[in-house]
Amino acid sequence: MATLTPLSKAIISIAVIGAVISAVWHLGLKDLIAGGNTSAPTTAASTTTVTLASVAARLLTPAPAPQAPALPASNTGMPSPPASAPVKVGNLSGSPGENAEAGRILLESKDYAKARIYLEAAVQGGDGGAACHLGEMTLHGQGGIAANRDNAAKLFQLAQARNIICFTTAN
C-alpha cells in the first residue's frame, strides 16, 4: 500500500465513498418504493463491496452530471428531506467546481439542505474543497446529515488525497 500514488488513492477513496452512497441509495430507493420502511441502514455496510467496481467505473467516466440526481441520499444512510431533493435536479448540471461553488455560497447563507445537494454532487465529481465542506456538515450534523465523525473523517481524507487540507478554526 505504501507505494500507491496519491491519484490512485484518490480514485480508491472516491470509489469507496461512491460505493457507500450507491448502496445506501439503493436501500433508500427500496424504502421509498416500499412506502417508507426505515430499517434499511443497518445492512448498508455488507453491500458496499458488491457495487464497488461498478461505482468506480461510473465515477471515472467524465460525465458526472447525469448521475447527480441520484445523490439525495447521503453516505450517512439517512434519507434526505424529500422536499429539497427534486427541486435541485435541474440545476446540478454544472461541473464539480461549479457545484462546489454553488454549495459554498448556499452554506454562507446557511441553507444547509440545499448546499448539501450541490456539495454531494461536487464530491462525487471529485472536488476536494466540497469534501471539506461536506465533511464539516457531517461532523456537525447539518443539512439533514446525521452527525458522524467517522464519515466526516472519510470526507476530510478524500480532500487530503486531492491535496486540500480541511483545517478550520476550532469553534
Next chain:
Amino acid sequence: MSQRMKLSAIAACALLGGNFATDTANAQGFVFGTAAPAKQGQPVQSGVRDGKVESAQRLLARIGLLREPPTGILTSTTQDAMRQFASQNGLAPSNQVTDAFLNSLRRVIWQSQKWSSGNYKGREKLVDAQGLREAQILLGKLGFSAGPLDGTFGPQTQVATEAFQESQATSVDGLITGTVLMNLRRAVNGAGSAAKDSLRVLNWPDYIDPGVLLDFEKEYNIRVIYDIYTSNDGLTDKLRGAGTPYDVVFPTANAVPAMAANGLLGKLDKARLKNIANLDPRVDAALRSWDKEGAFSLPYMWYTVGIAWNPKLAARAYPGRAMDSLSNVLDPEVAARFQSCGVGVEDSASDIVPLAAMAGGQPKWESKASLAAAARVLERLRGIVRVIPTDQYVDALASGKICVALGFSGDAVQAQAKARGAVEYRVPSEGGLLAIDAMAVPANARNRRGAHQFIDYLLRPQVIARISNTVGYANANLKAGEFMNESIKSNPAVVPSADALSRSVPIPILSEQDQSEITHLWSRLVK
C-alpha cells in the same frame, strides 16, 4: 524541521524576569577547585570498575577522544585518550583518573561547549539557582550526593546528576535542565517512584505540562522517565542508538515517513485508544499528507511557520506597509527598509528554505525546482536578513532587537507573552507552512501497552488542553476547547483563521539529498 526550541510558559515562570540570563549565568558559574569533591587523593587502580573512570570516559567520549562506551574500567584505550587530552591542553600527562584530572576535563568541556556563556544546553535552558538547590536536595534524597546545597553548579553536582541520569538511562550530560529537575521531582515525590512498571517518553524540550506526567503516574501506577531531543535527526539517532529504547516519541510529521521506512516506528494499535474519537478528523486527515495511511502516527500539537513582527517598530521603519507578506523578509528591496529595526529568519533551514521556494514561485515542494527558486531568493538576502539562532529568536522578537522575521508560530506566541502583546504573528498572505508534531511508538518499544495508555491519556480533552495552555501550541482535540485558556484558543497566532490556514502548505517531506542541498544553501546565508 531541523532545529527549534519550544519554550513553555512554565519555563518562563521558572526563570523569572528579563534578567535571568545573566543571573543564572553567574549562579551557575562553574566553580572549579572551590567546591571540589570531598574525597581527595586515592588514585584509581587499573582493572577495577570505578565511577570516576566512568565519568572520565564519558567526558572523553563527549569531546571525541574516546570511542568506547563508558565501562568504568581503566583500559589502555582510556589511558591513551587521557594522554591525548593532557597533551592537547598542556597538562602533565596522567595515567590515573584523579579529581584534578576530572576537573580539567570538565573545565575544557564547559568552555568548549560554551555552557558558561550560552546558559543553554542545546536548546534547553539550565535551571536557576533556586532550581539548582532543589535539584541538589532531591539528588541527595535519591542517594546521589551533590555536595553542599549551595545552589551553585560544581563538579560534585555534575557527577551526582550524571549518576542520576545514568540510573534512568536517559541522555547523560550532568547538566540540570528543566527536564532533569522535572524527572528528579517525580523520582522523589511522584506516585510512580515506587512503581515496577516504567514508561520511557522522548519529546521536544518544554513541550509538556509536568502535572500531566504526575497525574498519569498516579492513575496508572507507572514510573515515567522523560527525555528530550532537539531535532528530528537527534530523535532518529536516539531511536537507532544502542541505549535503552523509548516507548513514546513525538516526531514532526514530515520526518515520520523516513522513520517508518527505516523500521524505526511501530504501527499503532488504534483499537486500544478508546479516546481516539476525540481527535479532530480534519487534523488527522492533514497528518496523512505525511503518514499516508495514518498507521504510525496521531497528531499531538500543530502549528504554522509564518511571519512575526513588532507593529510599532515596523510602522516606524516602513509606515503603512502590510506586514503579513513574505516579501517583507524575502524581497531584498522591502527587507532593506526594515534593516534599521532588524529583519531576520529563524535558524531552521528546513522550514525557511521551503518558504523561500514558495516566495520564489514554487508553491509545492519539488526538489530541484524548489531548491533553485529558494537559492535565487536567498542569494539576494545576504547582508540584509539576519539568521537568528532558535534559542535567541523569542528574546530577539520580544525585546525588539528585530522588528520582522520568519519563524515558528509557537515562538511568536512566546514572544507575545514576554512582550505583553507587542508582537504579532500571521500566516503570510502568500501562504505559510503547516506542521504537526505527531505521537508515535518506536518499533523497539518495550512497553507498548503503557505507550498506548499514555497516548490515550493525551487524547483526553482536559489533559491535552492543559498542555496547550502551558506550551502555547494548538492541539488536535475536538473537545479540548472548553478547557483551554481564552488567551490560547482565541489567539490567531495559535489557531489561525480558516482562511489563513487554507493558504498554508503542509511542510514538505525532504529527502536526504534535499536536506544536504538545503544545508548547503543555508550555510551561504548564515555567513
